[in-house]
Amino acid sequence: AVEVVGDLLQEYAQQERQASFEQWRARLEDNVVQQMAWVKKRADEAHAASKPPGPLAAIDCMPLQRILASLPRPEGVAVSLSITAEGLRKATKCMLHKACGPDQWDAASLLRLPGQFWEGLAAVWNQALSCNKAVDLILGFAACVWSGAGGLYHGLSCPVA
Incomplete structure (x- = not known):
């Protein structure tokens, strides 16, 4: 019984993650400003990781x-x-x-x-x-x-x- 509950819990958690991702994607789909902000944020993160540390x-x-x-x-x-x-x-x-x-x-x-x-x-x-x-x-x-x-x-x- 514990295994069944654990499996169900994992399945529901995966469904929640997928639903959350789909909602995020739907919000971005028609919003060019948010799309650009997301791309800029990712580019800034990649650029910051490539910089040498400060003195x-x-x-x-x-x-x-x-x-x-x-x-x-x-x-x-x-x-x-x-x-x-x-x-x-x-x-x-x-x-x-x-x-x-x-x-x-x-x-x-x-x-x-x-x-x-x-x-x-x-x-x-x-x-x-x-x-x-x-x-x-x-x-x-x-x-x-x-x-x-x-x-x-x-x-x-x-x-x-």
């Missing part, structure tokens, strides 16, 4: 800073991490079917780099971790990158003090 200076980071400032800071914990070249390669292999980063390097291209690159990268990470530089950078900025129109990438960084 970084136009982004107000203060709300994020206020929220993060109100949160309690965790107590320091002694963590000993050791980054290895093999560990970095394994992590990169896990990303073989992921999209490229903003620099257009995919995981397969990175994996073709010589072993010296991976050893050097591991050494850089280990040094940064031992000096707490990486932690300072992570805590110092909230960053996100998103893909824009035409394959362009845009970054947003807000200092988090």
